[in-house]
Amino acid sequence: DADVTQTPRNRITKTGKRIMLECSQTKGHDRMYWYRQDPGLGLRLIYYSFDVKDINKGEISDGYSVSRQAQAKFSLSLESAIPNQTALYFCATSDFSREETQYFGPGTRLLVL
Amino acid sequence: TQLLEQSPQFLSIQEGENLTVYCNSSSVFSSLQWYRQEPGEGPVLLVTVVTGGEVKKLKRLTFQFGDARKDSSLHITAAQPGDTGLYLCAGGSNYKLTFGKGTLLTVNP
Numbered sequence: 001d002a003d004v005t006q007t008p009r010n011r012i013t014k015t016g017k018r019i020m021l022e023c024s025q026t027k028g029h030d031r032m033y034w035y036r037q038d039p040g041l042g043l044r045l046i047y048y049s050f051d052v053k054d055i056n057k058g059e060i061s062d063g064y065s066v067s068r069q070a071q072a073k074f075s076l077s078l079e080s081a082i083p084n085q086t087a088l089y090f091c092a093t094s095d096f097s098r099e100e101t102q103y104f105g106p107g108t109r110l111l112v113l
Numbered sequence: 114t115q116l117l118e119q120s121p122q123f124l125s126i127q128e129g130e131n132l133t134v135y136c137n138s139s140s141v142f143s144s145l146q147w148y149r150q151e152p153g154e155g156p157v158l159l160v161t162v163v164t165g166g167e168v169k170k171l172k173r174l175t176f177q178f179g180d181a182r183k184d185s186s187l188h189i190t191a192a193q194p195g196d197t198g199l200y201l202c203a204g205g206s207n208y209k210l211t212f213g214k215g216t217l218l219t220v221n222p
Binding site: 103 | 154158213
């Protein structure tokens with residue numbers, strides 16, 4: 001089984017709808033991250049969490065919110081989806097090692113009409 | 114704001130050729146990762162380097178971290194079609210990563 005899973009893998013929604021993307025991990029890592037990827041822009045950090053009680057905004061948090069329900073679960077919500085939120089979304093995890101390596105899920109492809 | 118400039122953005126070569134991808138910044142990073150990403154999938158870690166001047170080899174791939182920990186390179190020897198993909202560098206600082214925009218490599222048979 002994959003260490004980092006994301007659901008759904010694909011989602012089509014309409015402008016104004018609220019949607020939630022979910023991430024679960026079995027790696028036992030404390031740190032979890034949400035990124036979006038757009039062609040030509042690379043991966044950009046939306047939110048990150050260093051433990052269950054610690055939530056931080058990344059560089060592009062406007063229009064998004066998160067919930068860390070447990071060490072293994074980190075959800076991303078779009079309160080009122082808009083077309084420019086169409087993107088590929090990735091969840092990642094890391095531990096406390098010096099190497100700062102992150103391990104990514106398979107991604108959710110989101111289309112907002 | 115930390116930025117990582119990755120070059121070239123696109124690279125199309127023939128099987129058997131060598132290539133180098135560069136990752137440069139004006140900022141110092143505590144670590145530098147290289148990832149490879151297939152279409153529609155998440156980035157997969159290739160290597161992490163943490164010491165200035167460090168060189169790591171992974172079969173035909175050689176990774177180097179600059180002495181000042183501001184830049185890195187990825188060299189592929191005798192490229193194969195299976196090396197095709199998007200290569201991403203990422204600089205680590207305070208357990209957050211800053212990503213370059215990637216190099217899309219195509220190796221033609």
